Amino acid sequence: MSSSTATATAPAVAVIGHKGYIGSMVLPIAFEALQQKRIKELRILSRKFDANALKGLIAQGATTQNASYNNLASLTQALTGIDVLISTHIVWGPVVDGRYDGLAGR
């Protein structure tokens, strides 16, 4: 497969939590795939715009997008055009009297 063909059919990938423990394992490999054009876009979602922190990611070819994680419109916009979403955010809670209490309806 030629690189142009690969790019045309390659997915756009977004990563949430790139600075976390798992995110730091995923990101270098995602950049490899981007350079190989097996990913056509690598979009880093971030809650806070930190130009210095994001500069290095952009220099490697990533795009960045600010998003408020509790705002549907903001998140929807940030994910528009994305084929694959990788979340490395851990989920906890809610906690009632020190115990998890959130399985109602499951």
Place this chain on the structure above:
Amino acid sequence: MLTVDMMGLQGDDWKENKDTLLEAAAKAGVKVYIPSEFGTNHEITNYAHNATFAPKGHHFHEAVAKLPKVVGIYTSLVMEQTFIKWLGFDNDKEVWEIVGKGDVPVSITAKKDVGRFTVEAAIMAFHTPEKVPEKCQIHTVTYTLQQYADILDKYSETGNKLKLQGKTLEEAKENWENIKDTIPIGMVSPHH
């Protein structure tokens, strides 16, 4: 120092935020979602309802209901942070406190394999979703704890062999019952 990544998705806001994420992903037309599973698939352990792990399972099922393709990736322990004092492996004292005799196979996954499998599964699930299972259990190596100890003994700077001190499963369960309420929600591992 023990730290955990809890950015914005913990406590009372977690469900609202995670539901918002799924709704946004569905609206935006995301085809493949890889949630933050990793670690152990606690739906097949005795800890499915543990405060730390239950929300992950809940979110996974919500995602499956709302998005075209969801891939949960389960890595067991990460190799680089398995044989550490926090988990009973005291390499300074050359003593490992374990459950059992160390003769049961234990799978672990190296950091690089976590990253590589995640990205490859993401790409494959986009191109051929039917070929990627909803839950993927991966590992880099599987040995018994005695075999891991034997391997590390080869590189021992003191020339001593690691001593494995085994508790019975009953003793380990009793210990867990005694300490589990003292472990903060979300404290699943030290990061460094």
